[in-house]
Amino acid sequence: MSTSDGPGPELSSRLGYLLKHARLRLDELYTNALRPYGIDGRELGVLLALAGHEPASQQQAAQRLGIDRTTMVALLDTLQGKGLVSRHPDANDRRRNVVELTDAGRKTLSQAIEASDDAERALLAPLTPQAARHLRTALQTIVTHPDS
């Protein structure tokens, strides 16, 4: 191993550097794009994790997002405070909270999706449309690949 085909020693060609700074840029674009809707990128993630899969328990939503269930608590607290999601105990399993998008949540989500699409387009602007698609599918392949 470690013989050929490496990234080269330059800092600017290492994946750690590239992924970090790509995400920093995207985060800033997300934040600006989502500001009119009163949410940030993480909260958009939660709304997306709920959309189309409702009703879900908090734990299920956390697993979809890949975060800890204790982290989801505070995230839902703020979204509930903004009136975008509702929590109420599951009738069939009272340990669980059923988490659903409210009507306002659905409306905000559809607007926020468009705004974040613009943000992603801005990040990918220097790439050809084909290169942009390949980047997305390559990342999907990496992320969805089983762990080892």
Place this chain on the structure above:
Amino acid sequence: MSTSDGPGPELSSRLGYLLKHARLRLDELYTNALRPYGIDGRELGVLLALAGHEPASQQQAAQRLGIDRTTMVALLDTLQGKGLVSRHPDANDRRRNVVELTDAGRKTLSQAIEASDDAERALLAPLTPQAARHLRTALQTIVTHPDS
């Protein structure tokens, strides 16, 4: 805008999700690969930022890494404690510290580069070699593109 060519509403196809989780995976791979050398991914970044550009001030190194100069202080404290870098005042400008890799630092760096190459290869394993190269260059294009 926001008409066609979007990423789709699935969480798993959004760049924010993908970049975050790709980086989480890589961080874990980095950490494991670098453990034998007593450094982590951030410290490798500092060593890389110094290599080939020495001698440099702390501020110059921080700018190359894209971090704040106050963050660099603690990073260099630990690397100096490990004997991998040296700091001494610049004779020509005594506000500055000249930061250099020690011999041990250079040796550790070359080993750590190989180990981190293995980590990157592991992350990219599910891609074809061509797709892996395209991913890296696409990220470089995005990150090096001027801000707006």
Place this chain on the structure above:
DNA sequence: AGCTGATTATCAGTGTAGCTGACAATCAGG
């Protein structure tokens, strides 16, 4: 029914990364 172990949501505490703001020392220009 009662008991035991697992699951869920929640909270307090901890850790990490990175920043801002303030400071002293130093430099550069007039």
Place this chain on the structure above:
DNA sequence: CCTGATTGTCAGCTACACTGATAATCAGCT
């Protein structure tokens, strides 16, 4: 020599996400 900018340092703060503990609830077993 004086003013303003730059550098390194430190204290304090923010943001994020975790661990560990707790109470409520469920499911299986006896």
